[in-house]
Amino acid sequence: xxxxxxxxxxxxxxxxxxxxxxxxxxxxxxxxxxxxxxxxxxxxxxxxxxxxxxxxxxxxxxxxxxxxxxxxxxxxxxxxxxxxxxxxxxxxxxxxxxxxxxxxxxxxxxxxxxxxxxxxxxxxxxxxxxxxxxxxxxxxxxxxxxxxxxxxxxxxxxxxxxxxxxxxxxxxxxxxxxxxxxxxxxxxxxxxxxxxxxxxxxxxxxxxxxxxxxxxxxxxxxxxxxxxxxxxxxxxxxxxxxxxxxxxxxxxxxxxxxxxxxxxxxxxxxxxxxxxxxxxxxxxxxxxxxxxxxxxxxxxxxxxxxxxxxxxxxxxxxxxxxxxxxxxxxxxxxxxxxxxxxxxxxxxxxxxxxxxxxxxxxxxxxxxxxxxxxxxxxxxxxxxxxxxxxxxxxxxxxxxxxxx
Numbered sequence: 001x002x003x004x005x006x007x008x009x010x011x012x013x014x015x016x017x018x019x020x021x022x023x024x025x026x027x028x029x030x031x032x033x034x035x036x037x038x039x040x041x042x043x044x045x046x047x048x049x050x051x052x053x054x055x056x057x058x059x060x061x062x063x064x065x066x067x068x069x070x071x072x073x074x075x076x077x078x079x080x081x082x083x084x085x086x087x088x089x090x091x092x093x094x095x096x097x098x099x100x101x102x103x104x105x106x107x108x109x110x111x112x113x114x115x116x117x118x119x120x121x122x123x124x125x126x127x128x129x130x131x132x133x134x135x136x137x138x139x140x141x142x143x144x145x146x147x148x149x150x151x152x153x154x155x156x157x158x159x160x161x162x163x164x165x166x167x168x169x170x171x172x173x174x175x176x177x178x179x180x181x182x183x184x185x186x187x188x189x190x191x192x193x194x195x196x197x198x199x200x201x202x203x204x205x206x207x208x209x210x211x212x213x214x215x216x217x218x219x220x221x222x223x224x225x226x227x228x229x230x231x232x233x234x235x236x237x238x239x240x241x242x243x244x245x246x247x248x249x250x251x252x253x254x255x256x257x258x259x260x261x262x263x264x265x266x267x268x269x270x271x272x273x274x275x276x277x278x279x280x281x282x283x284x285x286x287x288x289x290x291x292x293x294x295x296x297x298x299x300x301x302x303x304x305x306x307x308x309x310x311x312x313x314x315x316x317x318x319x320x321x322x323x324x325x326x327x328x329x330x331x332x333x334x335x336x337x338x339x340x341x342x343x344x345x346x347x348x349x350x351x352x353x354x355x356x357x358x359x360x361x362x363x364x365x366x367x368x369x370x371x372x373x374x375x376x377x378x379x380x381x382x383x384x385x386x387x388x389x390x391x392x393x394x395x396x397x398x399x400x401x402x403x404x
Contacts (some may be wrong), residue, residue, distance in 0.1 A: 008113070008120075013258075020277065021397065022109070024084065027105060028088035028106050031351050036072060042229070043347075043355070044231075045075060046075055047072050048165060048212070050210070053090060069090055071087065072086075073141060076233040077400060080143075082236050097153075098149075102300055102302050107157050108157070112160055114160055125146070133149060134147055136181035139172075139177035142179070145157050146184070151244075169212065170211045216228035223311065232399075233308045235308075235396075236309070237280075238356075242287050242291065242302045250286060260275060263370050270287065272286065298348075305353075308357060311399065312394075314386075317383065330346065340371075342376070361395075
């Protein structure tokens, strides 16, 4: 790393930005309709906005050959999107991303603290000659961003200022999309408040945005609230990747993006590295590609798993039962591969992606030291009905807002 320091909000850092959290994630799917149902009806993500690509495809023959030309931004909370779904054949045709068939991840997106950090990150990454897909501001979602590639050609995103969806469940109207940018913006930019005032002055009905109506009955009592499924996703991540070169991947996520290594594990001779961006034990985990076949996971993707955290242990148990009853394949993997998480299981989506279901993530304090392995809760079989608390049970980023 260079000895140069960057003033980030009055704090001197090694890079001109600081990642605060995993913001969103997504897959490009082949069995698209089935995947949309899995993530919305079964896991409970709400569609914040559809995005239609058909008009961008000038060749009518190609356009008609694609079964799906619409993707979906979905959310589990108030962020405009925390999970995105796009048709893989469409994304392959549109280009601008990896040509490797096993890179099915649409993007891995990290929140920084300001627009200034986004533009500073772009300048810094370009100076290092890190490949960048594009930058600017996308709509829907309104987040300012830059998209760097990692060494395995996964698209990462650093962003600031994602749109928030409130009590009425409506996203911004289409009229706001003219404030999209296709290159690094000049600073400063007007505030979102002023954007809304300008739209109102131009006669925009700010209440005409998209609203998702799932039409499902709320019949499960989830901590006192009736929901359409017996659990609530309250947080996303961690992301787990199979990588071709561990040192190259580690150099990108640790040295370029600034993640901190929490822990390393050697399992069956395989080196596995766990990195964090905040107080959670890990937000990103790197595994050697050779482990994919050994674990019996799908060869079609470089994603070992994408995590979704349930509100509590009871909801985790209920989620596993509910998904099993809905004919979703549930599998378990060796707990040694997931330090910082105790009880968890993996739901397999219609494309073969593994979705890690869990309720607890170990928290790391001021001294940066994880809990010693000898002091972690062992996972018993069968699972108990209830658990004794750990010192950091229910710790970490809380879920904001009502459950449904």
